[in-house]
Amino acid sequence: MEGLLVRNQMFKKGIAFMLSLLLVAGLWQPRPSVQAEESLKVNAAAAILIDSETGQILYEKNADKMLGIASMTKMMTEYLLLESIKEKKVSWDQEYTVSEYVYKISQDRGLSNVPLRLGEKYNVRELYEAMTIYSANAATIALAETIAGSEANFVKLMNKKGKELGLEKYKFVNASGLSNKDLKGMHPSPGSAKDENMMSAKTTATLAYHLVKEYPEVLETASITKKKFREGTDDETNMENWNWMLPSLVFGYEGMTGLKTGSTDFAGYCFTGTAERDGKKLISVVMDATDDKGKGNHKARFTETKKLLDYGFNEFDRKEVVKKGATVKGYESAPVNKGKEKQVAIKAGDSLAVYVKKGEKANFNNSFRIKGSEKESSEKVQAPIKKGKVVGFVTLTPQKGSELKYVAHKDKNQAEVPMVAAETVEKANWFVLSMRAIGGFFAGIWTAAIDTITGWF
Known part of the structure; x- marks a missing residue:
């Protein structure tokens, strides 16, 4: 009887061991549809x-x-x-x-x-x-x-x-x-x-x-x-x-x-x-x-x-990361040179979708440059500006993982979205421009004077 009990216990342990192996094998089995590059x-x-x-x-x-x-x-x-x-x-x-x-x-x-x-x-x-x-x-x-x-x-x-x-x-x-x-x-x-x-x-x-x-x-x-x-x-x-x-x-x-x-x-x-x-x-x-x-x-x-x-x-x-007509956080407006307004509201002129590996998040860093310039937001858009005109581009680069590559872009390592003026900005007349220039001149003198006085003390 004792031998029978021992054999039963060993049998149960063996079954448990086999079940454990099957469970582990199941957990480690790769997804059948996945085919890494x-x-x-x-x-x-x-x-x-x-x-x-x-x-x-x-x-x-x-x-x-x-x-x-x-x-x-x-x-x-x-x-x-x-x-x-x-x-x-x-x-x-x-x-x-x-x-x-x-x-x-x-x-x-x-x-x-x-x-x-x-x-x-x-x-x-x-x-x-x-x-x-x-x-x-x-x-x-x-x-x-x-x-x-x-x-x-x-x-x-x-x-x-x-x-x-x-x-x-x-x-x-x-x-x-x-x-x-x-x-x-x-x-x-x-x-x-x-x-x-x-x-x-x-x-x-x-x-x-x-x-x-x-x-x-x-x-x-x-x-x-x-x-x-x-x-x-x-x-x-x-x-x-x-x-x-x-x-x-x-x-x-x-x-x-x-x-x-x-x-x-x-x-x-x-x-x-x-x-x-x-x-x-x-x-x-x-x-x-x-x-x-x-x-x-x-x-x-x-x-x-x-x-x-x-x-x-x-x-x-395929994930849409920018929608046409939407604003891009951090780039809601662009500076304007010689315009009635000093800023123009901008929005995405087109949508942008990117392909990301399944299970990965589409997180990107953004930067903005004025159209026709390799400089970024330090340069201004020239007035007059018509509503809908492309004024610049927002570039997206992945925060993590491989860079995006393209076959038909000037810079094949980046994704760009054209940004258009959301409103019309007329060119300022000569009087407004003159007043701004005078104001800028005296502001410069005042700033220089304050800097000098501060240096005395």
């Missing part, structure tokens, strides 16, 4: 993830390395076309007559193309849809010729626009993103058959940022999964979108809206993706993506993009 392994030569509304960088890998971009080049062609449409230099129903160069490229079915007949007319809209949905290369060159007269002239516009947009590491040698060697000896000059379009991941994301921010309508076309080119004619072509992450396609991803794939032997498999969920809008870029075995393929660029987007959607909260 340090453990995020993106199989690509370079990658970046940003917020599409502010350009805030959430993740980057080799983001400043210049690499081949293949058909992601077409984002610049899209930008320049949409800009030309906006400025009424080109219209959607404008017709283009196929050149011999465009004809020869279009007949190469080894490249992504729709057939274009020599001397036949096509309108800008159908060429744009072929480029944006199907990445049609000859159609892209046709648009370049429409806008600039020749692809060579268009390449000059591409590089010029890159400078205007603040792009830092880029080289455009043709409009389509094909390797120059594939352009059948007709590549734009100056340039050689060995030249390639190149950008860094950060520059690619910056270009995408400007494209979707300034011309969001591009996503309406980029998200079309299928369309027929020249439907009902002998040249009817099924255009299937190369972005297989669009929701109804084979690698469908919830919230995917665009934007541009690219692949050549030189560039490998690349993709700039745009997606939106729960008020978060993200842009991802992968360049020369591979699978876990180091092999590049169509699937790899989408698999690696999914990792990036999942990281952004699952691991960050």
Whole structure:
């Protein structure tokens, strides 16, 4: 009986011990959705993830390395076309007559193309849809010729626009993103058959940022999964979108809206993706993506993009830290020079949201500078000032943790909010200004006299 009691006690202790181990194991088990940046392994030569509304960088890998971009080049062609449409230099129903160069490229079915007949007319809209949905290369060159007269002239516009947009590491040698060697000896000059379009991941994301921010309508076309080119004619072509992450396609991803794939032997498999969920809008870029075995393929660029987007959607909260029209504590007004009033009330001219890691607080230090000056609040705003005019900027920097980084700001380590005048301040007349000057003069003399007398004693 005693042996039985001992065995029962040992059994109970053993059960208790096992339960304790299970409890401890449960407490220490990591949250299944958490994927820290340090453990995020993106199989690509370079990658970046940003917020599409502010350009805030959430993740980057080799983001400043210049690499081949293949058909992601077409984002610049899209930008320049949409800009030309906006400025009424080109219209959607404008017709283009196929050149011999465009004809020869279009007949190469080894490249992504729709057939274009020599001397036949096509309108800008159908060429744009072929480029944006199907990445049609000859159609892209046709648009370049429409806008600039020749692809060579268009390449000059591409590089010029890159400078205007603040792009830092880029080289455009043709409009389509094909390797120059594939352009059948007709590549734009100056340039050689060995030249390639190149950008860094950060520059690619910056270009995408400007494209979707300034011309969001591009996503309406980029998200079309299928369309027929020249439907009902002998040249009817099924255009299937190369972005297989669009929701109804084979690698469908919830919230995917665009934007541009690219692949050549030189560039490998690349993709700039745009997606939106729960008020978060993200842009991802992968360049020369591979699978876990180091092999590049169509699937790899989408698999690696999914990792990036999942990281952004699952691991960050988007928090509005400044509301449009609100005052910013400590900067409720700005000093005015030569105004009827010496101060002008100011408020946020725009809202600002930042991404912070889940569980972290959005605590920031603020500083203010007058517009057009690197100095801070010691300088004054010049009267007259109209209500709504931008008078300066409030800069936010985190109190703790990593600094905020952006792809499209002059100072890429800071977040800025434009501050606007909440009221109109007229310029003071000469009499008021004279009285102020006299008052300032005598105030200066009085202060100097007091300082002197104080020194006597």
